[in-house]
Amino acid sequence: MLTISTTSKSPLAPIIIEPPVPNTPIRVLEQTQDYIVFDKPHGITVHPNELCFFNTALEILRRDHDIPHFMHAVNRLDAVTSGIVIFANMTDPAVRQRFQSPHTDADAELNSLVDKEYVCRVVGEFPEGSVIVKEPILQSAGKVMIDPAGKPSQTRFVRK
Structure with missing residues (x-):
């Protein structure tokens, strides 16, 4: 502002x-x-x-x-x-x-x-079944990103 x-x-x-x-x-x-x-x-x-x-x-x-x-x-x-x-x-x-x-x-x-x-859209072919991503997430300047200084996080992706 x-x-x-x-x-x-x-x-x-x-x-x-x-x-x-x-x-x-x-x-x-x-x-x-x-x-x-x-x-x-x-x-x-x-x-x-x-x-x-x-x-x-x-x-x-x-x-x-x-x-x-x-x-x-x-x-x-x-x-x-x-x-x-x-x-x-x-x-x-x-x-x-x-x-x-x-x-x-x-x-x-x-x-x-x-x-x-x-x-979401992906480039290429997303793997069958579920994929679990365990990466720390940090919010900065209105965006969320993977960063070692971030909070622990776990996200599950499933191809339907």
Whole structure:
């Protein structure tokens, strides 16, 4: 985020420059007063972070679909990933109970109700069966990469 200030005494609002996002509309699949389910396009983060505030799915939906400020992500997807995301009114105990599980870990709790299946393209022929990759993953500058300084990770790939 870039903020430009001036030494002039005239009041100016700061100029905020965020990374560009694709001009792909966010398609709402279902919306109630308790939750909203939408198809997040690739290239847009789910919620504000250190790089962007306005160009996020949450802020775009607040602007374009008038969702309330108490809606929170039930599941998340990386910015480079497209797919189904749910925001819900987690301040309402009945809604929170509906979208939460008995897990105590926050990330597991938020993602426990959503099965994620990623589809990817490969160059060449992917091996039959499953392939398990055990490599440390580090997040840096909005990207996730294999790095010895990263968190331990295990990912299973299956050819279908």
